[in-house]
Amino acid sequence: MNYKLLISWGMSVIYHSSFIIHHSSLIIKIMVAKQLSIFLENKSGRLTEVTEVLAKEGVNLSALCIAENADFGILRGIVSEPDKAYKALKDNHFAVNVTDVVGISCPNIPGSLSKVLRFLSDEGVFIEYMYSFANGNTANVIIRPNDMENCIRVLTEKKVDLLAASDLYKL
Numbered sequence: 001m002n003y004k005l006l007i008s009w010g011m012s013v014i015y016h017s018s019f020i021i022h023h024s025s026l027i028i029k030i031m032v033a034k035q036l037s038i039f040l041e042n043k044s045g046r047l048t049e050v051t052e053v054l055a056k057e058g059v060n061l062s063a064l065c066i067a068e069n070a071d072f073g074i075l076r077g078i079v080s081e082p083d084k085a086y087k088a089l090k091d092n093h094f095a096v097n098v099t100d101v102v103g104i105s106c107p108n109i110p111g112s113l114s115k116v117l118r119f120l121s122d123e124g125v126f127i128e129y130m131y132s133f134a135n136g137n138t139a140n141v142i143i144r145p146n147d148m149e150n151c152i153r154v155l156t157e158k159k160v161d162l163l164a165a166s167d168l169y170k171l
Contacts, residue, residue, distance in 0.1 A: 033165035034082035038075040039095040062171040065131035103163035108139040
C-alpha cells in the first residue's frame with residue numbers, strides 16, 4: 001500500500017489520494033473521533049460532578065464546549081477514553097450520547113479557518129456545529145458535519161491536516 005504518514009504540528013496526519021479512494025472506510029475509521037455529548041441541568045455543581053466522575057476514572061477531558069438554554073446545557077467534549085467515560089457517566093446517571101466528529105489542525109492565523117470552511121461549503125458540506133482550541137501557532141478544530149464521508153473526502157483532497165482520532169484523544 002502506498003501512502004504517507006505525515007507529521008504536522010505534532011499530530012499524525014494520513015494523506016494520499018489513492019489510499020483515500022481505495023480505502024475510504026479505513027480512513028474514515030481512523031479519522032472519525034468519538035465525542036461525548038452530556039446533558040446537564042442548569043444548576044450549580046453539575047459541571048463539577050461531570051469532571052469529578054471523569055477524574056475518578058482517570059479520563060482526561062481535553063476539549064469541550066458548552067451550549068445552553070434556559071433549562072439545560074450540553075457539554076460536548078473530547079476525552080482520552082470515550083468508551084470508559086461513557087460508561088462511567090451513564091453509571092452515575094448522566095444523560096450522555098456519543099457523536100462522530102472529525103478534527104483538523106490549521107495555522108492559528110487570520111483566514112485559515114475561513115479557507116477550510118470555504119472548501120466544505122463549496123462541496124455542500126453543512127457544519128452542524130464546531131469548536132476549536134488554539135495552542136501557540138496551531139489551531140485545532142472539532143467539526144460535526146452533516147456528511148462525514150464527504151467532509152473527509154473534501155478535506156483530504158484539499159490537503160487539510162486531518163487529526164487522527166487517536167491523536168485527539170491524547171491532547
